[in-house]
């Protein structure tokens with residue numbers, strides 16, 4: 001099930017100081033039959049964790065143009081192993097925040113809600129802490145910061161597309177649907193491939209690449225420079 005479908009059923013009625021706790025008992029049910037969306041930042045972290053370039057990671061471990069983690073034929077996430085998540089230290093935002101969902105309104109107001117639990121989940125919900133405690137425990141601050149940075153960049157890209165072609169807005173839902181149908185290993189856009197955008201040939205490097213923060217900053221600068229050049233030429 002797509003994460004967006006899960007989120008569409010959520011009541012966002014919690015704030016960071018709302019009572020909340022969740023104890024995972026590793027039943028693994030939340031790692032099945034889901035479309036786990038990933039951003040360029042999350043791809044970069046996962047790629048580095050596995051010692052891959054972002055292109056190698058996209059080709060091997062994603063679908064939908066490099067925007068969704070690939071699943072196994074039985075519906076399990078491709079990273080679900082016998083002992084649980086095999087990429088746990090660098091798992092994506094939606095996996096960390098589960099079973100919560102977060103919403104940020106256009107004016108920046110943030111709220112949280114419960115996703116509907118799997119009917120057979122062994123996870124235990126409670127009120128022993130707060131939403132903030134849970135976010136801290138899951139080390140989500142950096143992921144939220146990256147969502148904000150890439151969200152701004154994405155909006156600039158959309159604005160530029162609309163400037164170049166005002167009818168682009170009408171085509172966005174068709175384009176999104178087309179991305180979900182792309183053959184496995186195909187890139188939706190070069191912008192999802194941080195190493196390529198940064199001109200980093202991972203196989204020729206020492207294998208370490210740029211540090212994550214440096215790579216993200218260089219990636220955002222490169223795309224902003226490209227958008228500026230389009231703006232100047234339009």
Ligand code: SF4
Nearest residue numbers: 031077079080085095
């Ligand atoms: S990345 Fe890890 S935590 Fe997320 S769905 Fe896959 S196995 Fe589960």
